[in-house]
Amino acid sequence: MIALDAFDISILSILQTDNTTPQRDIGERIGLSAPAVQRRIKRLRETGVIRADISVLDPEKLGRPITIFTEVKMEVEKVEIVRQAKEIFSGTPQVQQCYYVTGDVDFILILVVYSMKEYEELTQQLFFGNNNVKNFKTSIVLDIVKAGLNIPVNKQ
Amino acid sequence: MIALDAFDISILSILQTDNTTPQRDIGERIGLSAPAVQRRIKRLRETGVIRADISVLDPEKLGRPITIFTEVKMEVEKVEIVRQAKEIFSGTPQVQQCYYVTGDVDFILILVVYSMKEYEELTQQLFFGNNNVKNFKTSIVLDIVKAGLNIPVNKQ
DNA sequence: GGCATATTTGCAATTTTGTTTCGTCAAAAA
């Protein structure tokens, strides 16, 4: 595991909120020079602690796509079947997030579609069209109260 | 609603994958000059189409925090109670995502904690300590198969 | 503790990237 000191944690905390923050500002805030910050960020990227740098778009401003939760239960929980399901879900653009979980169901998916027709087609493709899927339950998102990928890093 | 042309869509598509892409590169790829790209990005940020710019961190590399789904059902679905619940969930750092949904439950939360003890304390604080919460169901995430905030913009 | 070695740092110079200015052009409005 990669060793992270207090400086790294501070940098990560800033970047996961706003990665357009100038390195000079970051340095000023945490008490380090810009080049030092730059080298640390580079290392954090190279070691994969920082997995990606992205813009977050507002769904409301993009034709009001619909966000949908789908809980999926598989027929049998064989390794190969699960692996295959992961691959299919991952490869589907409308699948924004996919989690393999414990409990009543096996997968929880977050889907983003532009119409219920598109969702209906997706269910045909992903669920009805897959014999290994036992059943699935749909919940429509009425309000995205909070969305993000933040991981608490300060306290722990 | 903000009108977005094909150039805007292309820019958004690139930025939501990698927002460190130089504007000159973007321009080259989509057939526009750097200043034109810069003006469009500025506008997209100002109008809120681009809501944020962030680094995405790898949980595995940060002390292996635990991701948990919690489905929450409220006692009664009064406007004021729902509003209040949204506020509390939003303000909790361990609540990475919060959705208000249709169906059997009212809220679906994604929590990120560093131990089951921390989760237990959270449940005390958020659920048992709130009379308006009727019940909740926990699913532990075994594998984050796909995570992101991508919104399909190309096809639609 | 003291020495050699590894890292990490800050400063200054360089390079790259982002931003502004300005003149041109095309489409819509007068």
Add this chain to the structure above:
DNA sequence: TTTTTGACGAAACAAAATTGCAAATATGCC
């Protein structure tokens, strides 16, 4: 037809990131 508006690209400019290098700090070993 003329004016206005909006968007563009080229060039100039400003800001930020990156690199080279010497000094400082930390690490391991005797």
